[in-house]
Amino acid sequence: MPTDGFINAEVKVRFAPSPTGYLHIGGARTALFNYLYARKFNGTFLLRIEDTDIKREKEDSIVRILEDMKWLGLSWDEGPVRQTQRLDIYKKFAEEMLEKGLAFKCYCTPEELETKRQKMKDEKLNPRYDGTCRHLTPEQTAQFEAEGRKPAIRFRVPDRKVTVNDLVRGEVIYDEDFAGDFVILKSDGTPSYNFAVVIDDYQMGVTIVMRGEEHLVNTPRQVLLYEAMGFQVPQFAHISMILSPSREKLSKRHGTVAVDLFKQEGYLPEAMVNYIALLGWSPPEGKELFSLDELIEAFSLDRVAKNPAVYDVEKLKWINSQHIQKMDNEKLLELLIPYLKSAGFVNDETVVSKRETLLKITEALKPRLVLLSDVAREAAIFFDDELHFDEQGKEALGWEATPAVFDAFLEVLDEYESLTADNFMEAIKKIQKKSGAKGKNLYVPLRAGITGQGHGIDMSWIMTILTPEQMKNRLKSAKQMVLA
């Protein structure tokens, strides 16, 4: 039995989404845990698409899910395998079960079943298949066939208790009557979910079935199928769900839940992965900031919580900002460029020609970025030469010391080709001496004069990144404001 703590090359896990839309953070977490487990134990990570319900659209959805997984950095070793490409396999196994008497054909129509189900509900009975076709005579079968009815194939569910041993939840026992004979092959020849998973997980050699809690109750049915067919039963690990802040099942109504939308909003994949891991798994030590590789190292199934987690965007934001701060400037700038471009601050040419300046801006702004997209707002003072005054900036225009500071600043600026980390303090001192202002009375007018704002990043950054020419122009228009 593979357990946490030693390397097992036989470990094989899988992520098996159904292509019903996009990858949301719950699915992403299931994928992540599988990925972490596979990597931790040198195992294999299989990706399988459960697309047997042909009524739903899926092509677009599959593409999106694969892209999201790649973006998160969750690489898989096998697949994607599509269940729709394996339909004859399921059919073959279903027929085999028929031959062995483990299953039977059921000619009941969906309408008939629905009527019966409703009736049972009304009589406060458990709505389940009543066994109508369990013991059909050859004559009855012939009769139905003659009517042109297409049969579904149902599993003859054995009448006994089933124990599921779950790596997260422990032993869960189900009574003998927990389920009626359920369909394994629909009348259109496609397999039902419970049947297809069992065949697939068995044939693909999956050793641990790690999935969402919504599948826990399906598990005894699957265990029965494994045993009926003589397959070795894998281990199971059911991960609790992720709930919205209103404690409901997550859906688009609760803000951003789709992975690709987080990407658009300016979250880092490593931050997403870090945050998602913390929902339902707790690190062995106090540490909470992890890279993917560190997660692989630290992950273990026995620290996965049983209770559902409510997702909280505030903590995600914090984690995102932390990952941004850790990133080196070169890499961060690359990620920022798309946002700078769409804000109209840079283009293909200036990205190259002004690279040094852009790197300085990146470094200056780094501590203030929560989302990558914040750069559009934060970097505006460097690219937009028109002053947009905020309340404090405007107020500073009226200060007594302001005109003198502006004039001193203009004069001093004439003395420099450019301001740098080395001569910046010297320039400030000169302005101070000429204007007679110091401290707040010096800095706030300086800041307001070239950015229009009363607060913001360190003046040393602003004055060394902007050119003297830019600053002079801005100061002049600020002077106009004072006079007006």
Add this chain to the structure above:
RNA sequence: GGCCCGUUGGUCUAGCGGCUUAGGACGCCGCCCUCUCACGGCGGAAACCAGGGGUUCGAAUCCCCUACGGGCUACCA
């Protein structure tokens, strides 16, 4: 209705019978750093461990009941 799973500050969680006056993180508040904002550092408020019964010398931790939340009960996955 039945069957399962869950319930520690607003949120994520630690805790797996005594180490607990219940620890950490986000958020919130205050102080420090500082021209300001952000970062960072320090400190604080915030949980009668869902409620009630047991078991035990001793329970957030074990058992039972109740409440609440969720899942499943399909020819959805």
